[in-house]
Amino acid sequence: MCGKAGPAMRQFLDFEKPVAELESKIEELRHMTEPGGINIAEEVGRLTEKAERQLRATYARLTPWQKVQVARHPDRPRAGAFIAALITDFTPLAGDRAFADDTALLGGMGRFQGRPVMVLGTERGSDTESRVRHNFGMARPEGYRKARRLIELAGRFALPVLSFVDTPGAFPGIDAEARGQAEAIARAIEACLSAPVPVVATIIGEGGSGGAIALAAGDRVLMLEHAVYSVISPEGCASILWRDAAAAPAAAEALRLTADDLHRLHLVDQVIGEPLGGAQRDPEATFRAVGEAIGAALDPLLGLDPATLLARRAEKFLEMGRAV
């Protein structure tokens, strides 16, 4: 959970500097006690309007690289916050039954709009302590095996699966490789594609490659406006193709990783609008919007029999990249 109180505590990205300056000026004025010659209230109003215009202008033309920054914003609401806001009776379930419980990958049962569901999410944490505890949202094989187990459990009890994806990618570690990271991801994808229940995935922050698709091979894939979803991080792509990690902005552009791009390419089904200035400025409004979108996506799927559901899900992914 992010516990930042007011704008004074807000963390700004580089490109938000003009807005940050205006907002700090507003704060200063608000704290001015002397009733000086100028009308403070009027000045505050004028600056507030200006700050909002500035923010609107900035966010209306974010570059892909800036979107990456917003998607990774330290104050952006994380999977756990979405689950807390949207799921009642949440009952966490743990472990892959073989080796460990992976805290980078949250899972459990609960109710969404009153209906029992299975919930999965990659959690990055929101402060240093929780980021370390959740391994910055990078799951190990145990995480993907837990996901697979819970998806299969959901299938047996007809619980729709909702996933919240926000991960830099699967953990690139010696232990992860030794325990079969690739196999664990492949099986999680297979579990998503084999679940006889609706699967609705929402990319809420960073959809990082294999670690993201492992939870996102669903009937409906939703994506927040400033989230990104990519086969490789812009930095990784830049260092391979440009031989220079500093080319990340160019790589972000070339990779077409924004929500609008993915929607245009028919790789995600719906883009969910974010509050002005990004989800971190109004998490509550973001939760509401995401809740409504998931509800609307889930509703038409609930009436489908498993065979139809599976066939349509398969057709959807088989279609991607096929010549028209």
Place this chain on the structure above:
Amino acid sequence: MSWLTEFVRPKIRTLFARREVPDNLWHQCPACQQMIFATDLAANLKVCPHCGHHMRAGAVERLGWTFDPDSFTRIELPKVAADPLRFRDQKRYVDRLKEAREKTHLEDAVAVAHGTIGGRRAVVVAMEFAFMGGSMGAAVGEAIVAAARLAVLQEAPLIVFTASGGARMQEGALSLMQMPKTVLAVRLVKQAGLPFLTVLTDPTTGGVTASFAMLGDVQIAEPGALIGFAGARVIEQTVHEKLPEGFQRAEYLAAHGIIDMVVKRTELRETLVRILGLLQPGEIPAAA
């Protein structure tokens, strides 16, 4: 379903016309530095006769080593959207594709054929590392789906030789979506009750490993092959540790229970024949 009408078109000429006449009769083994006479190397399936090092092999020669002599036919790969992202880094993707096609004489990083192995029908996919690092974009994804459908149609097992650096960055998230697509292809084969075998060759990493490559009913790897999810450099930068000796090599994966066996290239064909015979004992050989 254009691939259905096209897959039978024989492409025998491409198999034989391209027999390279080596301008140098000697090759140096990159592992032991010893010189090897070109014909000896070819006869030994590109395995160094001195140290046993398995050199990388092309997709088309793989097919030749695997099928019964003169028994196989390559299928035309399904057409896919060309450069859907209009991707360019320091080079345009379309130019990289053009160069790769000229270099490999393949349409993309994969070749698919059907024929017989030990007298039994089989469909084989062989990936081509020399084609943009064997990377998987829509073309590779579609080829694997086509191969799976052909296997189901022919009631034949599907064997995949992997060689890939992972997903093709130049196709962005579209290449990522080939992971679920190829997982679905494997599902088709398995649901039809047919064997799906993977032979992991050097190197097999990234999105290819994390999709169809790791879903084999039986998983075989060539000696010394690099197989993993993340690249060694990325892992080193993340964990700030020296990687253990033999990390992500075929033998390491076998020791960690990730693959069934490590098989020398020269024994691969007989191993495949034996496994197919055990999995489908009732099958009547297609040709005597």
